[in-house]
Amino acid sequence: MGVPSDGLVRPSGGPDRREAILIRVIPYGALAVSTLLVLLADAKTPAQVWTTLGLAVTAAGWMLIVTLPGTSAPGPRLGGVYYAGLLVLFALLILRSPLFGLFGWTGYPQVAYLRGRWKQVGVVATALIVSVTYIGGFQSLGATTVPVYLILAAATGAVGMLFTFLELRQRATLDRLAEANAALEAALEENAGLHAQLLTQAREAGVLDERQRMAREIHDTLAQGFTGIVAQLEAARQNPGEWRRHADQAQALARDNLAEARRSVEALRPPHLDKARLPEAISGLSERWSRTSGISVGVETTGEPRPMLPDVEVALFRVAQEALTNVAKHAGASRVGLTLSYLDDVVLLDVRDDGVGFDPAADGRGFGLTSMRQRLLRVAGRLEIESSPGEGTAINATVPALTVGANP
Structure with missing residues (x-):
């Protein structure tokens, strides 16, 4: 199996080329935009500025685990560890400022690093963290806001689960189509090889049969004609008084043999097709x-x-x-x-x-x-x-x- 042009070596169920682009580009763009917004609107003291920058750099460095050029998609275990660390960073960044909710949304496409049912778990966890930004952040959680938060989290999680379910079904269908295409290509290559082999064998058999036919034709015509000529010449020697009759018969046989020889030569390549x-x-x-x-x-x-x-x-x-x-x-x-x-x-x-x-x-x-x-x-x-x-x-x-x- 060849390596995809995006550099990822993926097991079945991993991100495809489109998703790999989303994972490589959009999270960094969202992180940069979120960081800039927080620095402009929600960083009043040097401590807040350095905390914001420190968390942003940590998140960017953590994502390098899977986005450096030439890196492979993590396996099921490493993918789970990576996504768990990403959820912790989402929570810390949103705790710093709800404006980092824009970056938190990138957790949804990155569930592609998870396998099987863990994708749904990742969607639910991301929804629980991101939904807190709708009520103003973790600092706004209270007796009056928790019901609203839970409703928003359930709605967001349901939408995410729906899209994840549809994505899983689509991927399973694509995997089956890819397997069918691979099997079809293999069958076509095998059939092409068999056709070429059969055609070669047919040609070889045809050449051999043609040689055998020519040998039979020479034996049945030319060889018998020469035998008749020899017989007529021997008869003329034994009966000098009838030599002219035997000579005429020998001459007739020779002419017939010449005609047969010409016919055999023409059989190899008809002159009519040259003209x-x-x-x-x-x-x-x-x-x-x-x-x-x-x-x-x-x-x-x-x-x-x-x-x-x-x-x-x-x-x-x-x-x-x-x-x-x-x-x-x-x-x-x-x-x-x-x-x-x-x-x-x-x-x-x-x-x-x-x-x-x-x-x-x-x-x-x-x-x-x-x-x-x-x-x-x-x-x-x-x-x-x-x-x-x-x-x-x-x-x-x-x-x-x-x-x-x-x-x-």
Whole structure:
């Protein structure tokens, strides 16, 4: 816990910053004004002057116990001793002159140095001492003035008790709010740390999954293609009369492998995103795919498009590309619709077709859906699939709207 700027280190229930200012400044001001009034109006002899000054200096020195710069608020025991001494000084000063009642009133804010029920005791004691000034001082106490004094003391004490009770309730409420705020801040810090940790783990998992996907793709395409080329060359050596046929097949395999190698390299960074924004890149991809597949494609963008982090845009572009590839291979669809939606905190990509559909729980669809999930996982996104046999397929990709310049 930090030290308040007023220099006081307070337990719960001690004075706050506003009260600390009252305790440090107002008592000295009230003491100085009271002393000046007494010297001007009620100090006729040198003895009275020196008595007044001596009591005032003693009171000022006593208050230094808790008001010196760098001093801490007294604990419950020392606070009680300090306040008891202050009450004695109030009584002596008012005994010297009722004009010191102005200084006596500073006892009410200083009950903040007391704890619990001792605050009420301090209020009552202060009221008993200060109320005597209303009848002219201790010298005026008599059979006729005591009833008036008691009534005034009871009224003053009741008002002081009421304000003290309200102050205690307010302080208890503030303490509970402070505890709740501290707990909330701790929870927010913990959640922020967990979010950062999860995002880091998701990225690491995405990188690992991407490496595994590339390894599987190389094994399933390039490695098998090279194996086929080697087999054709060996067959040509063993059958010289058919070398041209085997050479043509080897050449075809080599071209296919070259195309696969280029596709794998492009999968790392789509060149389309270097030349256009994501909506335009997806529209261009869809148009090229439609010309090749002969399937009608509709592309729609909603919301206000804005530049996202490269990883986010690449993930969405590859999901759209993989989804269209799956439609061409498996769906038997006549129409496909793509919708790119920019919301406040997320970006959505929906790909829907009117094809044959499938059971997502039973059909893994090769590496296509797995690849899409892995790409989205890398940017803390998610993939949802809605499909059933004969009812088409809907693929929904959601990623955080991490704009350029954001720190995820």
